[in-house]
Amino acid sequence: MIEIRWHGRGGQGAKTASLLLADAAFNTGKFIQGFPEYGPERMGAPITAYNRISDTQIRTHSNIYEPDYVVVVDDSLIGAVDVTSGLKENGAIIINTNEDIDSLRKKLNGYNGKIYAIDASKISLECLKANFPNTAMLAAVVHVTGIMSEDELISNMKDAFKHKFAKKPEVIEPNMQALIRGYEEIKGGTK
Amino acid sequence: MAIRERLSGNEAVATAMKQINPDTVAAYPITPSTEIPQYFSNFVANGSVDTNFIPVESEHSAMSATIGAAAAGGRVMTATSSQGLALMFEMLYIASGMRLPMTLICANRALSAPINIHNDHSDSMGVRDCGFIQLYCESNQEAYDNTIMAVKIAEKAKLPVMVCYDGFITSHSIENIMLLENDEVKKFVGKYEPENYLLDSTKNISMGPLALQKYYFGIRKELSDAMDNSIDIIKEVSEEFYKLTGRKYDLYEKYKLDDAEIGIIALNSTAGTIKDTIDKLRENGVKIGLLKPRCFRPLPYLDIPKELKNLKALAIMDKADSINGYSGPLFSEITSAMFSSNIHVNTINYIYGLGGADTKSADIEKIANKLQSIAKTGKIDKIKHFLINEKEEV
Structure with missing residues (x-):
């Protein structure tokens, strides 16, 4: 079983991203859980969301304290929230940022595991002309975790976007571009 | 289909x-x-x-x-x-x-x-x-x-x-x-x-x-x-x-209870977390099982006690407090049913998860440890426990 914790800010779509990931994994035959930690939700406040992905039925219904992966959708949370709390040393943290790995490592209080960086906001601005980093983040997470192959991701998300954007078909292609770039442009991963 | x-x-x-x-x-x-x-x-x-x-x-x-x-x-x-x-x-x-x-x-x-x-x-x-x-x-x-x-x-x-x-x-x-x-x-x-x-x-x-x-x-x-x-x-x-x-529903569900020495009773989603914890504890030789009531009204007051009779210690978990100077509702009712059936097992009550306080595997392990010590000594120090983390206390 893979356990993932998402950190984002209200309104940025960390919850949506976690649900999209659950959907994509479900479509490849997995058992999934996707759930946000509901708090006093408001735009900009830190929020947490979770995923469990498994080949067998998932029974545990608690939050995730020792995740295999942490995803940070907004790098301004680093320092404000203890994003690496409980993160396994053999796991990884995936951050939406324009900073380099070395400076990130300094900010992560000695986290010794793998650090990945992806400038999902830049990809989103270029492909979608707006800051919706979800799609690129999702692809980056799939790449790092290996939950499914790139082909599976692409065919899955194509279907999902067709459904989701049935009334706005013009945004399907830009989202697919962001997806592919997210998958390709993730960097880092050394300890 | x-x-x-x-x-x-x-x-x-x-x-x-x-x-x-x-x-x-x-x-x-x-x-x-x-x-x-x-x-x-x-x-x-x-x-x-x-x-x-x-x-x-x-x-x-x-x-x-x-x-x-x-x-x-x-x-x-x-x-x-x-x-x-x-x-x-x-x-x-x-x-x-x-x-x-x-x-x-x-x-x-x-x-x-x-x-x-x-x-x-x-x-x-x-x-x-x-x-x-x-x-x-x-x-x-x-x-x-x-x-x-x-x-x-x-x-x-x-x-x-x-x-x-x-x-x-x-x-x-x-x-x-x-x-x-x-x-x-x-x-x-x-x-x-x-x-x-x-x-x-x-x-x-x-x-x-x-x-x-x-x-x-x-x-x-x-x-x-x-x-x-x-x-x-x-x-x-x-x-x-x-x-x-093909999905079987009884009045209650048993999980690894039949040969268990210590047992837990709990309702709803916590039961899933308990099942995973039981698997983990059993790998370390702890004979623990779960009874999850599906039906609380009517209370299966004749059947449930029979399932519990071979236990050496039992914890009944209540995600509600009766605030009655005694125990939570599940504890009161199940121990009363046990008494009517002349079945005595050392049983303690855990009030847990009030207002969404998260209940994790480590909490269940804590309960299992307590039950093991009761099973060993045959003694209960107190009936009602609050499964509360220190930082949650006011």
């Missing part, structure tokens, strides 16, 4: 309601059950059900309208949580007293004060004596399945049924689920043909009139008998559901 899906608990229950296509749904929104009337009113608007949906101005009215529609002879449903259920309190007794079948979906949430939107069982436990059958659900699958079965149980038992599942944890979590085809649900619940109803032009009856010393007691005894007898109806409907789906 079963349909593989991924849905939240609320989506699953709303889907069941769509497939059941009741005559009337009356509801007032309250977190975390709000999505149910929300989804359902969409089904009504786009014509996928022909239900009469009544958006009322309070939960008291929701239950009143549900009662009215049931008395008129309709198949009826509603959904609520927390303060909403509390506001229905007066009318719940009227639903059961008038022997009206109905299904009430309760996405369990804590009661105020302080205000809290998260899960515990204070709401449904607070109305445990209102004459509703209560079915508790571990997962979205169980919430979906029990909603479908509830309709049939209610109509056969002539009693209202409450389907309870954990707010947010189950109501808002997306998980895998197997759905039935619409036709299968339609066939399973069948057509509702009430025996006595107000819109029956061939009979002149009145419902819920004044009954003083001469009749009241007798009518209330019949209600009590109906609850006793509903055990067989629940078994029968569950067996029929098993034949349809």
Whole structure:
């Protein structure tokens, strides 16, 4: 079983991203859980969301304290929230940022595991002309975790976007571009 | 053919309601059950059900309208949580007293004060004596399945049924689920043909009139008998559901309990976390098992104690506090049933998870450690424990 914790800010779509990931994994035959930690939700406040992905039925219904992966959708949370709390040393943290790995490592209080960086906001601005980093983040997470192959991701998300954007078909292609770039442009991963 | 899906608990229950296509749904929104009337009113608007949906101005009215529609002879449903259920309190007794079948979906949430939107069982436990059958659900699958079965149980038992599942944890979590085809649900619940109803032009009856010393007691005894007898109806409907789906539902579920030396009893989603923890503890040689009541009303007071008789120590977990100077409701009732069956096991009570305080595997391990020490020494230092983290204490 893979356990993932998402950190984002209200309104940025960390919850949506976690649900999209659950959907994509479900479509490849997995058992999934996707759930946000509901708090006093408001735009900009830190929020947490979770995923469990498994080949067998998932029974545990608690939050995730020792995740295999942490995803940070907004790098301004680093320092404000203890994003690496409980993160396994053999796991990884995936951050939406324009900073380099070395400076990130300094900010992560000695986290010794793998650090990945992806400038999902830049990809989103270029492909979608707006800051919706979800799609690129999702692809980056799939790449790092290996939950499914790139082909599976692409065919899955194509279907999902067709459904989701049935009334706005013009945004399907830009989202697919962001997806592919997210998958390709993730960097880092050394300890 | 079963349909593989991924849905939240609320989506699953709303889907069941769509497939059941009741005559009337009356509801007032309250977190975390709000999505149910929300989804359902969409089904009504786009014509996928022909239900009469009544958006009322309070939960008291929701239950009143549900009662009215049931008395008129309709198949009826509603959904609520927390303060909403509390506001229905007066009318719940009227639903059961008038022997009206109905299904009430309760996405369990804590009661105020302080205000809290998260899960515990204070709401449904607070109305445990209102004459509703209560079915508790571990997962979205169980919430979906029990909603479908509830309709049939209610109509056969002539009693209202409450389907309870954990707010947010189950109501808002997306998980895998197997759905039935619409036709299968339609066939399973069948057509509702009430025996006595107000819109029956061939009979002149009145419902819920004044009954003083001469009749009241007798009518209330019949209600009590109906609850006793509903055990067989629940078994029968569950067996029929098993034949349809292959999913087996008893009055309670046992997990690795038969050879266990220490045991835990808990309701709803926590049971899943306990099962995983049991597997982990058993790898280290700890003989631990779980009993998860599905049916709290009626309480399987003869069967449950028998399952517990070989244990050396037992923890009963309550996600509600009775604030009675003694224990939580599940503890009081199950230990009382054990006493009646002349079964003594050293048993302690854990009040846990109030207001959504997360219950994790490490908490269950803590309980298991306590039980092991009780099993070893045969001694209990105190009955009631609060499973609370230091940082959560005020």
